[in-house]
Amino acid sequence: MAINIKFSLVLLIVVGTSMAMFSIPQAKANGEVKETKISAYFHDYFSVQYTPNATDVVVVGFPGMNWNYTKFGTLLVLDDLVTEGPEPTSATVGRLQGMYVPTSFDGAYVSMYFSLVFNNKAYNGSTLQIQGTVDQFASVMEFSVTSGTGKFRFTNGYFTMETISFYQPTFYSLLRFNVTVKHY
Template sequence: MAMFSIPQAKANSEVKETKISAYFHDYFSVQYTPNATDFIVVGFPGMNWNYTKFGSLGVFDDPVTEGPEPTSATVGRLQGIYFPSSLDGVYVGNLFSLVFTNKAYNGSTIQIQGTVDQFGGVMEFSVTSGTGKFRYTNGYFTMEPISFYQPTFYSLLRINVTVKHY
């Protein structure tokens, strides 16, 4: 017989809510280039690999800043993988981490996952866990496209994170 115990919360272990708004800068390339922060690493043989082709797998390591300017103060990095999960390439599965490098949360992470319509405007993901100051966290993460510059495939996106943690 299994036994479960639910201890009482201690005064110094109350659940906190943290809200974070920031921006990330994505530099997409079909193949690796020195300035790329997002590119496809594998796909079906004989097919063009890209972010809309079912079976492609992409990786990213994008800078996250306080403001929309690339020179704004750095918060951390958004690092992870994505893959078109629908045959038409509209829905994309994502597994990524918000890795903090700023003074307030340095070394902490927030883990995020979900499948979203990558062309549908604001995208919402689940926050599944965290480390450091965000241990035992859960919540939600939204990503909203702000601008896209076609010649260089540069995207600016606003992120909003709401998490509950101890």
């Protein structure tokens, strides 16, 4: 009986150690984790239906309901320009692409799933995957950075965004984001 318990304990330790070795990302040769902070702006042009200038569009919602960014269950997609400065003519960083849906009955909370797709010189071809459920009318919204590609493999961190300005006649919003990630 004692031999079976010892063998089981040894087997558990060997299997557990093997699983830990294969599930923990290995550091680069220098063994250091890098921290990267990025601040930039994105330009959002909302439209209920697709127009040539729209970068944030309603895809579908519940039949018989008014579809927009405050109506529970409305699915929206976005493909916003990301720039270094607040002007749309500022140097391009990449695109913010993804989808979101109001998930609270009052339309205040939205679940967002998007990628920050870089095309600038520093991070070209890399992405950050961002997700979370937030109060879309809060002064600052915070999301999780769940993964990345390219220079941001094995990343995690957080992403905050805040509305800088909103122009009602054209539904143009200028938003600033700050992202902090740790990666190898």
